[in-house]
Amino acid sequence: MNEPIFHFYGNKAGVEGADQIKQVIDDATRGSEYYKRQQEKRLQVLQKVNKMQIELENYNKNEQRKKDIKEIIQNKVKEFQINTDRIWAHFDMDMFYVACELLDKPELIDKPVAVGQSIVSTANYVARKYGVRSAMPTFVAKKLCPDIIFIPCHFEKYKSVSNIFMTILKKYDDNLESMGLDEANLDLTQYINNSQEDPAILCENIRKDIFLATQLTASCGVGPNKMIAKLASEINKPNGLHVVQQSPIAVLSFLEKLPVRKIPGIGNITEQILSGLNFNTCKDVRDRADELYIIFTPKTFEYIFYSCWGVSRNYHVEFEDQHSISCQRTFSSISTQKEFEDKVDYIAEKLAEEMQSEEKVGNHLTLIIKTSKFEIRNKSLQLNQYTNQSKQIALYGKQLLKIMQLDEPIRLLGLKMSSLANEKQIQKQSISTYFKKQFDKSNDQENQIASNMGSKSHNIYEDSNPILKVQLQQPEQSKPEIISDDEVSSISNQIISGVNSKSNQSQAQQQKFQQKQQAQPKSFNCPICNKDIDCKGNNTVLNKHIDRCINQQNVIAEQSDESNKNVKDSKKKVSSKIENKAQKSLNFFKKGP
C-alpha cells in the first residue's frame, strides 16, 4: 500500500496514559456547571439502571414468564437470516479535517494538531496520543497537550477534497450513501459480479486511488451489509482495510467480542445502561436477549437485538426530504428579557436566511434554550401559515419566549422550523387556488354585483400562503419582507390574544382588497406583479401572464439567492447539506431490518 505521509504516533511532551488523561480531564472540569449537570445525568441513568435491575430480578424469578419470553426470542432467531448475498464497503478518510489542513501545512505533520474552535472537531494521531478527542473542549485539550496547535475549520477546502473522494467511489457505486464529507457506504455487489474481482484487492486499489488523487489515506471495511462494513472499517484504522467474509459464521464471529457501544446508534447513555446490566459485548446481548426484551421498548429492543446478530439493511434507501432547519448559537450568559428578545431577533434572521437560501417555508416553530446550568428546554408552536420571513419568525419566537417564562440566565438560544414545504411549490399551489377563487368570483360578480363583498374576499385572505399575501400587499418590492409592520402588529395581537385563526386579518385590509375587486369585476389582479390584467374572462390569457410572472420571479429569486450564497458563511451551507444527507443515511441504517 502507499506510504502514508502522516505519522500515526507522537513523541512530544504531554499527558499520556489512560489514568493520567482521565485525571487531567477531571481536574480541568470539576466544579463547572457542565460537570455538575453531567453528574446529575449520570445519577439519573444509575437510577434507571437500578429500576431495570429490579425488573430483571423479578423477571428471572418467574420461571413461566421466562420460558415464554425465551420462546419468543427463539422464534425471532429462527425467523431472520443473516443475509450475505451482497458486498458492501465502507470508506472513511482518516482524521479528515486535520489531514486536509496538513496538506497545506506539511511542517505541522509531526506536531499535535486539531481542527476546531471551542470544541475539537478532529485531532491528528499525535494529539490523540495525549488523549485529545473529537467533541472535547479546547481548554481541556490544551491541558492534555499544551503544545497543541488549533486550526479553524475551512469547510470549502474539505468539501473540495471530499468531492474528489466521492468521485472516485462513485465509479464503483453511483448510488453510494455519503455519511458526511469523509465517509461513504458502497454496494459493490454489482461491480464485483461484473468484474469478478476479489473484494479485498478491489478495495485496496480504491484506497490507492484515493491516496493518489488526494494525498490522504482512507480506511475501509468490507462486509455483507452496511453496518458490518462500517464496523469493519474501524478495525484497521488508520490507513487500513478489514474484510468480513460473506458468511453468517464470519459475521457472528466478527461481532462476538465486539463491544455493544460500537454498534451505530448505541451511544454514551445506552452504553451506560447496558453495561450497568452487564451487557458488554454483542454476544452478551445474543445470549440474554430475553432480558433485553423485558427492559427495553420494542423498537429499541429490535434494533439492538438484530444489530448484535449482524442483521442490518443491505440495500440503498431513497433520499427523503429534510424535515427541519434550525439555527442556534451559544454565547456568554444573558439574563434580561431585552437580551433574550434581541437574541430571538438575531437567530430568526439567521434562520430566515437559511430557509430562503434553501427555498423552504415551514409552519412549526420550536424555541430551544440552554440554561447556564446546561439544562435544555424547548417549546414549540404550530403556526397558522407557512413562512420563511425573519420578522414573522421572530414574532412567533418571542411568543414562545413568553410561554417559556424564562427566569434564569441562558447560554444558548435556537429556533427550529419544521413541517417544511418547498417555497415555490407552495407559491404555485396558492397562486392557482387564488386564481381559481378570483375567476369564480369574477363570474359570480356578473350575477351578484357587490352584494356579498365580505365573505369572499375574506376567503382569499385565508389562504395559507404568506408569500402570496405579501405580494398582494407590497407589490413594489422585488424581494419583499413578507409582512408589513402593520401586519406584524396585527399578527402580534392575534398571538397575544391567543387567537390562532387564519381568518384574523384586519377589516381595513379586507376592505381595501374588496374595493379593488369591486372596481374591476372582469379583470384580475396578478398575485405576482400586482398588475391588473384585463382578461375578458379568458383563462388562457391569464394563465400565460401568470406563467410569465412566475418565471421572472424565479429568476429574481435565483439571482438574489446567488448573491446570498456568496455572502454567507460557506461552512454551514456545505456541512448542513452533506451532513443532513449523511444523517439520513445513518438514520435509515439505524432503523434496522
Next chain:
DNA sequence: GGGAATTGATATC
C-alpha cells in the same frame, strides 16, 4: 380511550 401534538432524551458527524 386513542390519536395528535408537545417535550425530552439520545445519537451522529
Next chain:
DNA sequence: TTCCAGATATCAATTCCC
C-alpha cells in the same frame, strides 16, 4: 488569558383534545 458546538434525526413519554 480561554472554561464543553451546531444541525439534524428518531424514539419515547407526557399532555392535550375529541
